[in-house]
Amino acid sequence: xxxxxxxxxxxxxxxxxxxxxxxxxxxxxxxxxxxxxxxxxxxxxxxxxxxxxxxxxxxxxxxxxxxxxxxxxxxxxxxxxxxxxxxxxxxxxxxxxxxxxxxxxxxxxxxxxxxxxxxxxxxxxxxxxxxxxxxxxxxxxxxxxxxxxxxxxxxxxxxxxxxxxxxxxxxxxxxxxxxxxxxxxxxxxxxxxxxxxxxxxxxxxxxxxxxxxxxxxxxxxx
Amino acid sequence: xxxxxxxxxxxxxxxxxxxxxxxxxxxxxxxxxxxxxxxxxxxxxxxxxxxxxxxxxxxxxxxxxxxxxxxxxxxxxxxxxxxxxxxxxxxxxxxxxxxxxxxxxxxxxxxxxxxxxxxxxxxxxxxxxxxxxxxxxxxxxxxxxxxxxxxxxxxxxxxxxxxxxxxxxxxxxxxxxxxxxxxxxxxxxxxxxxxxxxxxxxxxxxxxxxxxxxxxxxxxxx
DNA sequence: TTCCGAACTGAAGGATCGTTCAGATATATT
DNA sequence: AATATATCTGAACGATCCTTCAGTTCGGAA
Numbered sequence: 001x002x003x004x005x006x007x008x009x010x011x012x013x014x015x016x017x018x019x020x021x022x023x024x025x026x027x028x029x030x031x032x033x034x035x036x037x038x039x040x041x042x043x044x045x046x047x048x049x050x051x052x053x054x055x056x057x058x059x060x061x062x063x064x065x066x067x068x069x070x071x072x073x074x075x076x077x078x079x080x081x082x083x084x085x086x087x088x089x090x091x092x093x094x095x096x097x098x099x100x101x102x103x104x105x106x107x108x109x110x111x112x113x114x115x116x117x118x119x120x121x122x123x124x125x126x127x128x129x130x131x132x133x134x135x136x137x138x139x140x141x142x143x144x145x146x147x148x149x150x151x152x153x154x155x156x157x158x159x160x161x162x163x164x165x166x167x168x169x170x171x172x173x174x175x176x177x178x179x180x181x182x183x184x185x186x187x188x189x190x191x192x193x194x195x196x197x198x199x200x201x202x203x204x205x206x207x208x209x210x211x212x213x214x215x216x217x218x219x220x221x222x
Numbered sequence: 223x224x225x226x227x228x229x230x231x232x233x234x235x236x237x238x239x240x241x242x243x244x245x246x247x248x249x250x251x252x253x254x255x256x257x258x259x260x261x262x263x264x265x266x267x268x269x270x271x272x273x274x275x276x277x278x279x280x281x282x283x284x285x286x287x288x289x290x291x292x293x294x295x296x297x298x299x300x301x302x303x304x305x306x307x308x309x310x311x312x313x314x315x316x317x318x319x320x321x322x323x324x325x326x327x328x329x330x331x332x333x334x335x336x337x338x339x340x341x342x343x344x345x346x347x348x349x350x351x352x353x354x355x356x357x358x359x360x361x362x363x364x365x366x367x368x369x370x371x372x373x374x375x376x377x378x379x380x381x382x383x384x385x386x387x388x389x390x391x392x393x394x395x396x397x398x399x400x401x402x403x404x405x406x407x408x409x410x411x412x413x414x415x416x417x418x419x420x421x422x423x424x425x426x427x428x429x430x431x432x433x434x435x436x437x438x439x440x441x442x443x444x
Numbered sequence: 445t446t447c448c449g450a451a452c453t454g455a456a457g458g459a460t461c462g463t464t465c466a467g468a469t470a471t472a473t474t
Numbered sequence: 475a476a477t478a479t480a481t482c483t484g485a486a487c488g489a490t491c492c493t494t495c496a497g498t499t500c501g502g503a504a
Contacts, residue, residue: 042355130265130350170403170424173403177396177397177402202432203425207425
């Protein structure tokens, strides 16, 4: 049994790190193949053999980098979250204070951009989380994403939060929900990027403004 | 929130409708067992045999009511959405106009109440959607939920929406995201119902107010 | 060129899994 | 009580699945 929110368990760790160039390409090919199989065949037909075949390698090769199927799926999720966190960390590198509404829009825009950049991958990833038994986003990964949002919120010159962590959590959850709803399934429905972005902007701005407004002026309080 | 799809395909229809009392109890037991197996064993170990065993029946019995495993999972989701829609339809049965902020809180409260009533079922259901290949929430089911929200929004005496459908979709998606995050997929820890509720209220109120304010006065528009 | 470790192969093993169906049992009807 | 229908049983089957490992090929350092 895994403790929730702890570091990445041994069961899900990658098996070896690439030293030669080709193996790096192999890992990348496996990642990409997993997404494609997921979209084309569905979760129940997402097979290690099928993924390897699509990646142009043999099953044995796959198992040199991932100790089991779960670890492969976990790596996909981890990579996506890190990409998202990196994008967030690139927001407003200067230390200048800005209006909260501007910051909210930047957060929303960045979130939307990452999701839209790879619509197929986004749609695919929403299906894998349920496949990892007892899956919980490891604390270290979520904390990085949370931290990037917190650092942005600190730049607000016109507002402050009673509980920035709570605000970041709710904001990220809501954006995730909106994204999941918008991308629902790639095959039939068409995604309207403009609507997705404008709705994301609106809900981010509205929520953050409201959450900041409810700040209580009490000094020392738990 | 899933984008609405087509009607329920034959592949996912229930096989027979109960006529005797015992069979009704059997179906209920199977539903409940599926949730328990999902929570205790995870998605990959969610087996028709295991579900039947936990329900106290044999596999054959399960297959008398569900043509396949997918149909069982689909039934679980469908039931949950219908329960949610029913709860929403029970909001403000009178025709009196009310402030939008009050309505927003009622929507949030109702949503939270349904989710909190069965935390285990809620957490379990978030994992099954990915297991149904090419899953899309059938239009008839989503439309009912959307309709209940639209009817509530019409009662706002102090605001109106440019696109009520868009507002309902975004609101429901955001609430779904917040719920999913709160129930443990995103971060570790136990669920705090009070926080969940207050955050749901805040984001619902903030978003709906903002969306209503941005109403444009143009008459005929797509 | 030689050589060694890194990277890759893919058939085979062992374990489930989804699903069926012929027969047994329970309930309702006459 | 006898008959008809609804419900349940669970061993068995074919289809995959995940994973391993002995052997082969490739890349680069010497």
